[in-house]
Amino acid sequence: MIRFIDLFAGVGGIRIGVTEALKEFGIQSKCVLSSEIDENACLTYNLNFNEKPSGDIRLITESEPFDLLLGGFPCQPFSYAGKRMGFGDTRGTLFFEIERLLEKYRPKAFLLENVRGLYTHDGGRTFETIMGKLHGLGYGTYDLLLNSSNFGVPQNRVRLYIVGILGANPGMTLATNLGAADSHRFKNEYTLFDDLSISRHTVGDVLEKEVDEKYYCSEDFQDRLRKATGGNLSILHGYRMMDYRGGQSLHSWDLGLRGECTDAERNFMTLLIQNRRKPEFGRHQDGKKLTLEQIKTFYTDDDILEVIKSLKAKHYLKEEDGKFNPVCGNMSFEVFKFLDPDSISITLTSSDSNRLGVIQNNRARHITPRECARLQGFPDSFKLHPLDQYSYKQFGNSVSVPVITAVMKDFIRSNREVLGW
Numbered sequence: 001m002i003r004f005i006d007l008f009a010g011v012g013g014i015r016i017g018v019t020e021a022l023k024e025f026g027i028q029s030k031c032v033l034s035s036e037i038d039e040n041a042c043l044t045y046n047l048n049f050n051e052k053p054s055g056d057i058r059l060i061t062e063s064e065p066f067d068l069l070l071g072g073f074p075c076q077p078f079s080y081a082g083k084r085m086g087f088g089d090t091r092g093t094l095f096f097e098i099e100r101l102l103e104k105y106r107p108k109a110f111l112l113e114n115v116r117g118l119y120t121h122d123g124g125r126t127f128e129t130i131m132g133k134l135h136g137l138g139y140g141t142y143d144l145l146l147n148s149s150n151f152g153v154p155q156n157r158v159r160l161y162i163v164g165i166l167g168a169n170p171g172m173t174l175a176t177n178l179g180a181a182d183s184h185r186f187k188n189e190y191t192l193f194d195d196l197s198i199s200r201h202t203v204g205d206v207l208e209k210e211v212d213e214k215y216y217c218s219e220d221f222q223d224r225l226r227k228a229t230g231g232n233l234s235i236l237h238g239y240r241m242m243d244y245r246g247g248q249s250l251h252s253w254d255l256g257l258r259g260e261c262t263d264a265e266r267n268f269m270t271l272l273i274q275n276r277r278k279p280e281f282g283r284h285q286d287g288k289k290l291t292l293e294q295i296k297t298f299y300t301d302d303d304i305l306e307v308i309k310s311l312k313a314k315h316y317l318k319e320e321d322g323k324f325n326p327v328c329g330n331m332s333f334e335v336f337k338f339l340d341p342d343s344i345s346i347t348l349t350s351s352d353s354n355r356l357g358v359i360q361n362n363r364a365r366h367i368t369p370r371e372c373a374r375l376q377g378f379p380d381s382f383k384l385h386p387l388d389q390y391s392y393k394q395f396g397n398s399v400s401v402p403v404i405t406a407v408m409k410d411f412i413r414s415n416r417e418v419l420g421w
Contacts, residue, residue, distance in 0.1 A: 002421060005033040005063060007071035007098065009053050011044040011394045013376065014070045014113060017404025025412055027421055032064040040390040041397075047383040057097045069110040071098050072399055090133055099133050108419060111408060112162040113399055116145055119160060134162075140169035146407070147179025148400035149186060153377045154201045155345045156182060157400055163411050171414040174407065183238060183343035204341030206374035207358060207367075216365040217334045217357065224255040225364055233359045238340035241333035243326050246274050252316065257332050259314040268307045269316060271298050273326060289323035335366060345375050350396035354389070369395065377401040 002022060006015045015031060022029045034053035036042050046052045054060055073094050090096040102110065119127050134141055141164045148157040158178055163170050180186035216222075222233075228250055229235045240249045253261045253269045261269075275281070275298045276288045296304065308324065311317035318327050335357030339345050345356065356367045367375075369384050369391035377400050385391045412421060 002027055002029045002068055003032045003064065003066040004029060004068035004070055005035075005066050005101070006031055006053070007035050007057055007069065007101075008073050008094070009034045009036040009045060010038075010041050010072065010398050012048055013378065013399040013401050014072055014111070014404050015049070016378070016382075017399070017401045018068070018070060018111065018408050020401075021405045021408035021412060024409060025416075025421070027412075032066050033060070035060055040385060040387075041394055044383070044385045044390070044394055047385075057094065060097075060101075063101070063105065065105060067108050069098065069102060069105075069107050070112075071110070072113040073098055090129060095130055095133075099137070102134075102137050102139070106166060108166050109411075110139070110162075110164045111404075111411070112164075113404070114160045114162075116158045116160050119145075134164055139164040139166055142170040142172050144172070144174060144176045146174070146177060146403055148377070148403050149344045150177055150179045151377075151400065151402045151406050152201050153375065153400045153402055154203050154206060154343075155348060155375045155400065156180065156186070157347045159399070159403070161403075161407050163407065165415060165418060168415070168418045170411065172410055173414060174410045180344070183340050183346070187340075187343045202342055203339045203345055203358070203375075206371050207341065207360065208370060211365065211368050215368055216363060221255075221334045222364050224257070225250075227256075228254045233362050233364055236338045236359050236364070238343065239338050241336050241338075243328040244273060246270065252332060253311075253314075258316060261311075261314070261316070262307075264301065264303055264307050265311055265316075268299055268304075268311065269326065272317075272324070274298075276325075289320060289325045291323055295324060335364065338364070339367070348372060348375060348396045348398075350393040353396040354392040372396070377403070 004018065006012065009015065012034075015034070019029050031049070031051070034045065034049075034051060035055070035057045036045060036053040037056050042053050042055075090099055098110075098112070118130075121127065131141060131143075141162055143160060143162045145158055145160055148155045148159070156179070163172070217225075225233055225236065236250070238248055241251075242249050243251050243253075251269065251273075252258060253266055272290070272295065276290055281290055281294055282288050292304075292308075301307075308317060312319060315327050318325055334355070336352065336355045337346060338357045338359055341358065348356075353372050354366060357364055358367055369388050370380070372392060372395035373382055373384065374380070376395050376398050378395070378398075385394060412419065
């Protein structure tokens with residue numbers, strides 16, 4: 001029996017992945033402590049595990065003994081005050097709570113998950129501090145970056161995983177693999193781990209066949225999309241709705257969201273966003289404001305002054321100190337990205353998951369909370385929060401369950417003799 005604690009538990013994704021891995025080795029397990037501060041996440045956790053997590057980890061002082069610590073801890077700034085070997089002080093950060101419990105209970109192993117940016121946060125010093133503290137407690141560690149899309153999860157999600165063993169250096173066969181950089185590359189050049197025998201999954205595999213009408217975009221928005229696409233909405237697979245980039249994008253002026261635009265006005269805006277990033281106009285990647293003389297180098301029609309005046313009146317274009325820039329009102333789009341059913345999703349986030357969309361049966365809709373859960377590899381038996389707004393946030397914050405399972409299986413398989421499991 002492996003006893004574990006589930007810290008920064010969210011809705012329990014790490015717990016599901018780890019217990020599934022343990023089961024495959026015939027190892028029974030028991031969660032002796034869970035901790036999560038968000039009340040709505042606690043509600044979802046309780047729905048699925050019949051257990052309400054303890055609240056703020058900083059207030060938890062006692063636990064039953066445990067063999068394994070799990071934690072998807074938040075990344076926070078660390079202080080550096082000239083400590084020996086350059087390691088700073090973790091006190092005041094949430095990682096300190098992991099450190100505190102590891103030091104007090106000395107479990108045999110741990111599994112931690114975090115964003116890939118932890119590697120480079122504060123010039124790499126934050127990661128150096130964390131690893132220094134873990135090593136100082138006597139744990140050998142192994143860290144790697146993995147993309148969920150390589151584990152049968154149709155989502156481009158790169159995350160950092162750290163495993164540790166008390167008194168030993170973990171062996172692992174898995175190694176860092178960033179996977180396809182985006183959905184377009186995934187369709188042509190994807191990498192799978194052969195030894196895991198994982199099949200390739202796409203967004204189309206997780207879509208519900210019938211969804212409630214509340215998930216469909218408004219008829220006005222859909223009508224504008226149809227007008228812009230000639231009635232064939234499937235053209236929008238993989239498209240973004242944004243006002244500051246070209247490529248596979250539709251813009252507010254294409255849809256007439258602030259007033260219908262003429263062909264000349266649409267052409268002007270298209271040329272503006274295509275050209276304003278050119279190095280001869282400055283080295284800022286985005287947000288570059290151009291003068292009239294600069295614009296005349298790529299928009300050469302005689303109607304330029306009339307077009308500018310009209311676009312300013314409709315609030316597609318703004319002028320500041322004689323320079324012009326698009327008005328980027330991206331929140332005006334009901335959906336900011338239509339996922340390609342034949343590829344993978346962009347990374348789910350807690351703030352934007354509800355604004356991802358798909359085209360299904362030539363209609364535009366938002367992805368549903370259940371589809372978000374599937375994009376993270378949660379089983380359909382997983383119970384969702386009764387309010388959609390919290391489900392979207394929770395799955396945007398969650399881990400990809402099959403990746404946790406794969407990491408834990410490899411960890412056990414590669415270190416079973418040392419672990420004694």
